[in-house]
Amino acid sequence: MKKGQCVDLHIHTNESFDGSLTVDEALAGAKENGVSLVAFPNHNIDNREIWKSKGRKLSSPVEVIDGVTVICASEVTCRIDTVLNKENNTTKVHYGIYGADMSPNSPLSRLLAIKRANDRQCDLGLLDFIISVKNIKNISENDIRDFMREKRQEIPGFSSLGKESVWEFLNKKGITVSKSYKEFSELCSRAPWHDRLNLSAEDVVKIAHASGGMVIMMHPWENLERVRDKSFAVMEILRMGIDGFEIFSPTMTDDVMAIIKRCVKSFKSKNKIVYTGGSDTHDFGRGNKIGRLHYLPLYREAVADFENEIMKLKNAKQKGKSSSRTYPKVTDAEIEGIIKYYKQAYLYLDDVAEATALGRTIKIEKPKKEHKKKKESLKSSKMRPGKKDRRLDGARYDIEDFESVHDYLGAISDDLGENVYDNPPEDETYEEYLERMNQVHSVNIPNIMEEDSELADD
Ligand SMILES: [Zn+2]
Ligand SMILES: [Zn+2]
Numbered sequence: 001m002k003k004g005q006c007v008d009l010h011i012h013t014n015e016s017f018d019g020s021l022t023v024d025e026a027l028a029g030a031k032e033n034g035v036s037l038v039a040f041p042n043h044n045i046d047n048r049e050i051w052k053s054k055g056r057k058l059s060s061p062v063e064v065i066d067g068v069t070v071i072c073a074s075e076v077t078c079r080i081d082t083v084l085n086k087e088n089n090t091t092k093v094h095y096g097i098y099g100a101d102m103s104p105n106s107p108l109s110r111l112l113a114i115k116r117a118n119d120r121q122c123d124l125g126l127l128d129f130i131i132s133v134k135n136i137k138n139i140s141e142n143d144i145r146d147f148m149r150e151k152r153q154e155i156p157g158f159s160s161l162g163k164e165s166v167w168e169f170l171n172k173k174g175i176t177v178s179k180s181y182k183e184f185s186e187l188c189s190r191a192p193w194h195d196r197l198n199l200s201a202e203d204v205v206k207i208a209h210a211s212g213g214m215v216i217m218m219h220p221w222e223n224l225e226r227v228r229d230k231s232f233a234v235m236e237i238l239r240m241g242i243d244g245f246e247i248f249s250p251t252m253t254d255d256v257m258a259i260i261k262r263c264v265k266s267f268k269s270k271n272k273i274v275y276t277g278g279s280d281t282h283d284f285g286r287g288n289k290i291g292r293l294h295y296l297p298l299y300r301e302a303v304a305d306f307e308n309e310i311m312k313l314k315n316a317k318q319k320g321k322s323s324s325r326t327y328p329k330v331t332d333a334e335i336e337g338i339i340k341y342y343k344q345a346y347l348y349l350d351d352v353a354e355a356t357a358l359g360r361t362i363k364i365e366k367p368k369k370e371h372k373k374k375k376e377s378l379k380s381s382k383m384r385p386g387k388k389d390r391r392l393d394g395a396r397y398d399i400e401d402f403e404s405v406h407d408y409l410g411a412i413s414d415d416l417g418e419n420v421y422d423n424p425p426e427d428e429t430y431e432e433y434l435e436r437m438n439q440v441h442s443v444n445i446p447n448i449m450e451e452d453s454e455l456a457d458d
Contacts, residue, residue, distance in 0.1 A: 018282055
């Protein structure tokens with residue numbers, strides 16, 4: 001194999017919860033396999049932390065780090081509203097966004113901050129709940145990351161925190177929250193329920209382009225496997241303005257490859273539709289797979305068009321232009337409308353979670369996609385009739401006021417600690433806890449014993 005001629009545009013690191021490699025390990029792994037061009041599209045998060053730790057400009061789309069060319073990237077979970085799968089649900093897809101601006105105020109960074117806050121609440125809702133209820137101090141996000149990293153090395157498919165893993169985590173930390181697992185399990189059954197924030201693929205494409213990034217459909221076979229009409233799906237994806245497809249993917253089939261190539265040929269696109277490739281590796285658990293598809297190296301020539309487009313994008317940015325490609329004009333007002341819609345949708349999910357946890361039946365209107373029709377902002381009063389909201393009345397935090405999502409969530413849990421859980425006394429029994437909760441909320445907390453729901457959507 002020729003050294004330095006391989007590429008891998010789909011490597012996961014521990015920046016997202018389901019990767020176990022550090023960036024340095026991933027870069028070393030790339031060098032070991034002769035890979036000179038990489039990207040780390042972690043789930044629903046940009047590469048801001050990586051860029052910052054390496055002293056790079058947040059608006060920079062491409063950087064050479066430790067001798068390897070790295071394209072800034074993110075893998076965003078979204079839905080194609082117009083394409084149904086065999087179960088008649090809208091189709092979930094993973095879109096890779098490459099070369100976008102990750103400065104805190106870029107549209108993509110703002111959208112991902114909202115999505116990430118929601119995802120973290122889903123992943124860690126249970127742990128956050130136990131921490132608040134039992135007033136546990138000194139657990140940091142890094143402790144949780146380290147624990148999840150260990151779990152991934154043990155169990156390659158591990159991705160989310162269930163009740164058993166939370167129990168294991170607390171025991172490892174020497175924290176006793178209950179006398180027995182049964183008692184702990186009962187406590188868990190009272191944790192708030194969380195739902196994932198659904199981003200529409202069309203909105204994600206607009207926001208990505210507005211941030212100067214290119215959008216690639218990741219592992220197309222995995223996304224299209226359950227879809228009834230795959231050709232229709234690919235044409236819809238093209239119509240919405242995708243820039244390319246990750247056709248060199250470990251799960252690719254000849255059928256899906258043929259459909260994509262046929263659709264691309266018949267679709268009249270203003271921009272060149274590019275093909276990319278990546279291993280989608282999450283760890284070194286079973287050997288270094290960076291730059292490998294079924295153990296064959298992925299040559300740089302295979303994605304040469306993509307590399308050219310990314311380099312043009314970089315040059316355009318250096319000249320102060322946002323993109324070298326032609327995209328339909330999206331106005332600032334439309335971008336603000338999209339961001340606002342997801343912010344409201346996130347707050348709505350939070351309310352539903354709270355209401356469900358308290359066994360309360362309240363009528364909450366889902367936010368409507370008004371940004372599609374007009375640019376008028378959604379009114380929070382219209383969105384949540386009849387709900388007296390303690391947070392929107394000045395106390396609710398605005399995600400943009402915080403440096404990081406972590407700080408933001410910290411502020412929310414401080415708020416919860418004060419207003420909802422009221423710092424429980426250390427020796428409080430479970431019955432006393434229930435009584436106090438019922439007093440706080442003036443409602444009866446039902447004894448709902450539910451199975452752990454499937455949390456991961458990544
Ligand atoms: Zn994926
Ligand atoms: Zn992936």
